[in-house]
Each structure stands twice: as structure tokens, then as C-alpha cells.
Amino acid sequence: MDIYFKEEYAKIYELNGDGKVEKFNFESDDGRAEYIFLKRHVEGETETYYDITTPYGYGGPVFYPQSPENLSKLISDFRREFEVYCKKNKIISEFIRFHPLLDNHKHLEDYLEVTFCHNTISINLNNEEQIFSEMSGKARNKVRKALKNNVTVKKEYSKEKIKKFIEMYYETMDKNNASNYYYFDKEYFKNLFELGKDKVVLFNAYHEEDIVAATTILKGRKYIHYHLSANTKKGYQLAANNLLLFEVAKWGGQNGYKNFHLGGGHDGAEDALFKFKSSFNKAGALKFYIGKKVHNPEAYSSVNEFHERKRPEIKEKDLDFFPLYRR
Numbered sequence: 001m002d003i004y005f006k007e008e009y010a011k012i013y014e015l016n017g018d019g020k021v022e023k024f025n026f027e028s029d030d031g032r033a034e035y036i037f038l039k040r041h042v043e044g045e046t047e048t049y050y051d052i053t054t055p056y057g058y059g060g061p062v063f064y065p066q067s068p069e070n071l072s073k074l075i076s077d078f079r080r081e082f083e084v085y086c087k088k089n090k091i092i093s094e095f096i097r098f099h100p101l102l103d104n105h106k107h108l109e110d111y112l113e114v115t116f117c118h119n120t121i122s123i124n125l126n127n128e129e130q131i132f133s134e135m136s137g138k139a140r141n142k143v144r145k146a147l148k149n150n151v152t153v154k155k156e157y158s159k160e161k162i163k164k165f166i167e168m169y170y171e172t173m174d175k176n177n178a179s180n181y182y183y184f185d186k187e188y189f190k191n192l193f194e195l196g197k198d199k200v201v202l203f204n205a206y207h208e209e210d211i212v213a214a215t216t217i218l219k220g221r222k223y224i225h226y227h228l229s230a231n232t233k234k235g236y237q238l239a240a241n242n243l244l245l246f247e248v249a250k251w252g253g254q255n256g257y258k259n260f261h262l263g264g265g266h267d268g269a270e271d272a273l274f275k276f277k278s279s280f281n282k283a284g285a286l287k288f289y290i291g292k293k294v295h296n297p298e299a300y301s302s303v304n305e306f307h308e309r310k311r312p313e314i315k316e317k318d319l320d321f322f323p324l325y326r327r
Contacts, residue, residue, distance in 0.1 A: 002220035003199055004059045004099060009218075010036050012191045013055040016184065022052075024061075026081055030074040031065035035082070042092060042325065045306040049299055051093040051323055052086075057218075057225070058099040060291065061108075071107060079111040086295040093300055093323040096291035101223055101259055105289040112291040119270070119285040121277040123260040125253035131246070139242055139279035146243035152206050153247035162193055165202055165214050168230035184228075192216070200227070203248050205240040213240040217248055224252045226262045226277075245280060264288060292322045300325075 003009050010021045019038030026033040036059065042049040054060055061078065065071040086094070096112070098105040100120045108114055123131060132140060166189050173182055192200060198219065205213040212235030218225040226248075231241055249260045265274030278285065294300045300323070307325040321327040 003218045010055045026078045030070035033078045035061040049092045053095040054097045060096040060098045092296040094293040098289045100286035100288045112293045117290045120264040121262040121284045123281045131249045136279040142239035142242035146239040149238045172230040205244040222258045
């Protein structure tokens with residue numbers, strides 16, 4: 001099972017204040033299903049409701065049919081029981097970020113509004129030669145530049161290095177004018193690294209004695225994921241980030257992982273970050289889908305109206321936000 005479907009991963013976001021972790025299990029003669037999500041309070045005018053969302057990253061329900069022929073029936077029965085669960089627990093809306101490598105959005109179109117959001121990038125880790133050859137010429141030249149400048153990469157896990165990463169991460173967020181959500185507090189990082197070395201690891205790029213770029217990597221059963229990163233001006237000049245990700249990809253392949261998922265750009269845009277990631281695999285684009293479901297239209301409408309009265313500054317660009325009351 002991939003890291004995003006682990007309860008201990010979701011628990012980090014519960015402790016971050018993003019909602020309470022809940023797990024809905026379903027089993028029938030056709031197979032079984034598992035669904036981990038965060039359940040959040042929603043204030044209404046006269047009562048409190050709830051909504052659910054997948055934790056930061058990717059997720060959604062995972063289905064284990066007895067055979068491919070059983071999948072359709074398994075999904076249908078699962079969703080029927082889940083609707084009962086949502087009604088019983090006063091859940092008015094559901095938001096899913098599906099997993100691009102698993103395509104677990106498929107066959108759910110009859111039960112949710114499933115929408116293509118943007119592309120993400122994945123590197124196939126079959127062998128080192130393929131990893132390097134599938135990079136763009138510019139990216140390969142930057143790896144060579146970093147090596148020529150004596151940049152080295154180390155996999156580390158000491159408290160001292162984690163502390164340094166956190167400092168660099170905040171500096172990087174300042175430089176990028178990141179939104180408040182991405183300023184994870186120190187307790188978040190403590191909880192992240194307490195997942196253990198079998199689930200998260202830190203890679204640092206060095207120039208002489210200085211760390212000039214760094215990234216945290218999430219480890220699943222078959223996949224590794226680019227999670228949080230930090231860099232310096234010096235690291236950018238030395239092309240340290242290019243070497244850093246190349247070395248992570250090599251390490252992943254050597255340790256039996258199938259894919260290194262880099263994710264997408266900022267807020268889904270095909271921006272400089274997306275172009276940087278896509279340079280590592282010219283044909284590595286994966287489609288990322290989201291799912292939306294209003295379980296109680298009357299309550300959803302009432303809550304939207306309640307929040308509009310509290311925040312009347314709604315703009316046209318906000319109308320696509322889901323759920324609308326959290327814009």
C-alpha cells in the first residue's frame with residue numbers, strides 16, 4: 001500500500017489541525033474497499049455539520065475486488081453504504097485528490113463529479129541509464145554542471161540535519177511568497193519524521209561543507225514521492241536541485257522502487273516548477289483527477305449562505321472552489 005493510504009500519514013494532518021482521521025472499510029462477496037479521510041467540522045447557522053477530504057497529497061478509496069469482473073458491483077455497493085455513513089454522520093460534502101499512479105478515480109464517475117485537474121510528473125526507475133536518457137538535454141547538462149562543481153548528495157536522518165532542513169524550508173517559503181498553509185509548524189516536521197526511516201527520508205545536496213538544496217522523500221511499497229523541498233541561491237547557481245533529484249531517482253531504482261513521483265506545479269499551474277519537474281521525464285506526465293460530491297444539497301446550500309453573510313466579499317473566481325464555504 002502506498003504511503004498516502006496509511007493511517008499514520010493521515011494522522012500528521014489531524015495533528016496539524018486539518019480534521020480528524022477516519023477510515024471507512026467495506027467488505028462483501030465481491031471484495032473489499034478501504035477509504036481514509038479527514039473529517040472536518042462545518043459551522044452552520046443553527047447546527048454543526050461535517051465534510052471530508054483526503055489528506056495533503058493524494059488518496060481516495062482503494063478497491064480490492066475478488067476478480068476484475070467484481071469491481072463494478074464492489075464499487076456500487078461500497079458507495080451505497082458510504083452514502084448511508086455520510087447521512088448518519090451529517091457529512092454534507094466530500095473532496096478527493098485521487099492518486100495519479102493508481103488511477104483510482106476510474107469507475108467512480110457515476111457516483112462523484114470526477115474532474116481532470118492537471119498533470120503531474122513521474123520518473124520510471126527501471127535503471128539508471130533510462131532515468132538519465134529520459135531527462136531533457138538541458139536537465140542532463142545541469143546534472144553534469146553540478147557534478148563538475150563538486151556537488152554531492154547524501155541521505156541523512158540526524159536531528160541536526162532535520163533542524164537545518166526546517167530552517168532552509170522556511171527560508172524557501174519566504175523566498176517563494178508561499179501561502180500560509182505551507183508554513184507547517186515545527187510540530188508538523190516532528191510528526192513527519194517520526195513516521196520513521198521506512199516511510200520518510202531526507203536527502204541533502206552539499207557544496208563543500210554547505211547544504212545548498214534538500215528534499216524530504218516519502219516511501220511507499222512501490223513508489224517514492226517528492227514531498228517538501230528547500231534550496232538556496234547558491235544551490236540554484238550550482239544546479240544542485242537537478243543532481244539532488246537525479247540521485248534520489250537512482251537510489252529509488254537501486255532499492256526496488258518502481259516510480260519516483262514528483263507531483264505538479266504550484267496550484268496546478270504548468271509553471272516554472274512544473275517545467276523543472278517535467279525536465280526529468282519528457283514523457284512522464286500523469287493525469288491528476290479530483291472528486292467532488294455534495295451529500296446533503298439542502299444543508300450545503302444553507303451553509304454556503306451562512307458563510308456568505310459572514311464573508312460577503314465573494315469573487316467570481318471563487319465560485320469554482322469546493323466546498324464553496326471554505327473558499
